Amino acid sequence: MLEHALRPGTLGDLRLANRIVMGAMHLNLETRDDGGAAMAAFYAERARGGAGLIVTGGCAVGPEGSGGRHYARIDDPARHTALAAWAAAVRREGGRIALQLFHAGRSTTRQATGHTPVAPSALAGGLSREVPRALDEAGVHELVGRFHDGARRARELGFDAVEVMASEGYLLNQFLSPLTNIRDDAWGGDPERRTRFPLAVLDAVRAAVGPGFPVLFRISGTDLMPGSSTPGEIDRFAVELARAGADALNVGVGWHESRVPTVQSLVPPGAWTGEAARIRRAVRAAGLRTPVIASNRINRMDLADRVLASGQADFVSMARPFLADPEIVRKASRPGGAPTNICIACNEACIDRSLGDEPVSCLVNPRAGRELEYPRPTGRQRPRQPRIAVVGGGPAGLEAGRTLAALGHRVELYEAADELGGQFRLARHVPGKEDFGDTVRYFSAELHRLGARVHLNRPLNTADTDLLRGFDGVVLATGVVPRAAGLPGEHLPHVVDYQHALRHPGLLGQRVVVIGGGGIAVDLAHLLARRGHEVCLLRRSGRVGEGMGRSTRWAVLAELRERGVRWRTGVRYRAVLPQGVLLRDAEGTERLEPADTVVISAGQTPVDALRPVLAAVGVTHRVAGGAADARRLNAVRAVEEGMRAAHALAREVAADAGLRRGAAVLPTRQPPPPGRTAGPASSAIG
Template sequence: METKRVWEPIRVGGITLNNRIMMGSMHVGLEKLEGGVRRLAAFYAARARGGVGLIVTGGAAVRPEGGMGEQYCSVYRDEHIEPLRVITEAVHQEGGKIALQLFHAGRYAYQEATGLEPVAPSPLQAPINRTRPRALTGEEIELTLQAFADGAVRAQRAGFDAVEIMGSEGYLINQFLSPVTNVRDDEWGGDFERRARFGVEVMRRVREAVGPDYPVIFRMSGLDLIPNSTTMDETLQFARMLQEAGADALNIGIGWHESQVPTIAMMVPRGAYVWVARLVKEAVTIPVIASNRINDVRQAEAILEDRCCDIVSMARPLLADPDIIRKSREGRFDEVNTCIACNQACLDHVFEGKPASCLVNPAAGREEEWTLSPAPVKKRVAVVGAGPAGLEAARVLAERGHQVVLMEKRQQIGGQLNYARQVPGKSEFNETLRYYRTQLGLLGVDIRLGVEAQADALLAEGFDEVVVATGIIPRRPEIPGIDLPHVVSYTQVFEKQVDVGKRVVIIGAGGIACDLSHLLVQNDNISPQTARYLLEYGILSAAEVHRLQQSGRQVRMLRRGRHVGTGLGKTTRWAVLANLKRHGVEMLTQVEYKEITPEGVRIVHDGEERLLPADTVVVAAGGISDNRLYESLKGRLPVHLIGGAKEAGELDAKRAIYEGALIGRLI
């Protein structure tokens, strides 16, 4: 597809962006590591070098009680200016433009991080925070308004090209606007105009402080996805009020952090919320920015062509590939390392208090220490196993100039990624496999499929070093009846080697079992296009179409432990389990296995013995490391062990790719 509109320059306030892709704000937390802001500067500089039109930083706190702690970026004191200047100078050196996001978390601020009591419009506790906030007084509201204005001036002095006011995602400004979180009865709450006053006043004060030409973007919530919150009519009215107050552009955010609707996970269709930006664009005359699940520049081009917005925001896609803009401009779409919206190394890390990185690009956040330098001595290296660990190791080794042979006993690359990509809502893994196929081809890696590597053969071929990435062997627990003919492994189901009956019991309830359950309860013979056709022409009702999309299987997951879905990410686990429950999957924990019989699985649960009827029993109880090749090579040749072969666990692609990237840099 030819891209044109995405490369057209656009004016935002007093600056011109040289293309219409913006890197959206992400809290990455690199500034709290050793090297601090310098690491963050290197991270943003890499994205500027890749050619993105505008970068927006993670939120910089305008007040200490509204931030994420002293370790993170802040802009509430003059001494914050010089550290921030390190970022702007690094970005400008690469020819980029960068905006500072002015941030106040309100009731989402953690007292454990700030050491201060959180504040909000009203003293209503957020379900994602253990601390109840205190209601702001009228005097404190005035101080906070001034803090946004002062923060904007400091951003100007630090060399930022623009500021973005964070008024979305359920943070303080959004809390003032919503009737769910603002139950005040003074001039800052009550009817819509009074609830909107705080956000409009922030915008007006910032504009007054920075002057008429300095670009001010307002990130507003287009859709709260919270019951009984701001209506769409109110949202559009708020957009017009912000334009009148001096906003140069509106960036449309979707959902709150406490929302029970997934908005950026892999299960969310690409571009699912662009329609919200379009509604706002029809209501105002300033540029409007669309975001959420847009991970391909060709997709951005189509959105711009359809006049849904004026600028497209991509955040995580620039974590996954800092060069996505440059590659796309040159038409090298197949070379892009596409964001798969897994959240595992970005959002999950941040919510766990760790710095963000990326599952498919572990170099994200490690720009300073992980430079890719040519190998001082070019070696002939065998990589055994073409799962995620082996693929990344082979790619990095070849890019550094080593001669790489990649051996895989199956007839295709990908390892257990080939299981994940079959699961409904996980087709993005196809992009990762496309990326590796393209890169290994360009780098001249010798890929040998259907080859089970043997130690003697590797020695005879004269390899200098070997990387063993042979993955895991599925574990078979010791349960009487485990060898009955209707007991199968999860690998046999994913590889379509067995027919699965209508009544299924899965032994295991981790990430693999959850994926398997999704696969088994849905009928993939009915495509979304077919479903839409059946609905549009009234051939079937919505309920009938939904029934048709189900496989009709009864699926039960069993676990000896207390928790289902261990190994799933913190920010997506809740959505995965809710989806399984919606599809009728039964999950039993703290189960004692008695035996598997031809009729089903006999267990003890809650002190009661039961027989769970089953036509098929699937074992998905984890695995053990397949390190046999490593053991047979040890002491005979320099050999390295990575991925599942090193440490068995759930399908841990994040660790596998990280270890592949690391060993590729060490040899």
């Protein structure tokens, strides 16, 4: 029953319903010109879903402190209406919300903010590469004042608490680290003086909001930067914060410029809870009861409960899991009810997008951040539920079927294989991607719960015209098959495609050459390297792993290097021979790359033979995922297209039904509305 996670807790004078905090996430929706409506809807849904406390994404205290163009700013009166709307929306749902006070320091650029970055010292950031302006004495005091004013304004706007960002390599963390603070004055020069700025910020914030109003501090349990603050220095700083009146210490890990993975799927769930446990021990040893919050890579409620039960932390912060399933807490409190959609730590639609300007969402829940565009169904049943077929049970088909069933349609899903999941069934074999299997289980359970009928081992083809004609609408999500490389010798016995290799890695020889260097090829190399194979990736042009997420590619490639995987780019293939692959390398030298097995991972081809059939019989339909367009296909696009196709088809089927009802009282039958069938791939998903 998760008694520890669901037990009420207190921060300052604020009583919380449970011990689960929704951690701060920047969504690139914060500055939309909608009066805060999109963000309010996003937060309100998570409050309804049971989050004990919601922490907003970073809200900058000054213009030069923004992390990018779409960060909220507490110092900008033009944003106050929107910020107040966020707080009001959460409180209407009975939730509690904290505004995170943020300053990027050197972790931003003039291009992003229009202002020269500032920092403790004039040292360029590892990611921004821009030299900041070192703050002088007046500048330091001005920033302390901005945190004071931001906290006061947050309380006035209706927020229940504030969190000060002093982690992840942002400004306050920069003052703490000898890597970024090389001053020799009142604000730097030794560990004690390096803590003065964040402690001054805490004093100012406390003075602004008064006693009892919760002030959380997000601190770094470990910077994961060689030469940065030591564990002892961090522990002493945590104790000083607790003594100075912080109501909770939220423990993060790692700087964004660190080369140690922290939130990628490669990192085992719960890997960083020891940092929170260490800080909690230091605080308790000092005789202080300040709550400590554990965070990073905790993606399941039962794991959160175990962390709390073990005494490693007093609260648990979960961020991306609330993107995957806004009801993760409420579902946990109702065992046997609706299944939980698990965060798979892919980072593709969340962290990777937050590093640019694209709105953040979630691979396994593309409604995230689009709550206004795609409201939750009301649950009211239509007098006659339209009957919809979904052809294909891969990522696009699963989301299309789930969405249509949730909208009240009678859904029948046809899958050619003996199991749902499509390429997710392959991905779950890759190290770190085991949770893809839970995604398949979630969708399978949801389809069952919502009353959809699933037909396995049932491929549909051109002979099924009469069956398809019997539906009110069809979503075609038949996916892709591996594309042939077109090389001499490609059909030799030791040559297989990537699907076969991922399904049957034990049948491959010791030396494996992979023709192709995209994301699937990298995943395969990762799997095989873990199994002890000697792997070489070959690519004609571009970077190995091109198309993979910005926050994941470097980490996976680093592991491949460590495990001895080799790759060659700029090659020209000559032929596949019994001994391996004959090629011309980037220097123009002809060579044989020896192999016991050659794997073709050179792209994909749509499975779309039913498209002309559906158009010919006049069935209203939409096409989603790889069946619509295999170019640059990834799971984020496939799942999102499945959702969009479902909503577009539902609207069109409803319009058709209305037209038919109207025809009963008209002297002649009206022609069908235009666009009943899918057009080109670019418009096929609605």
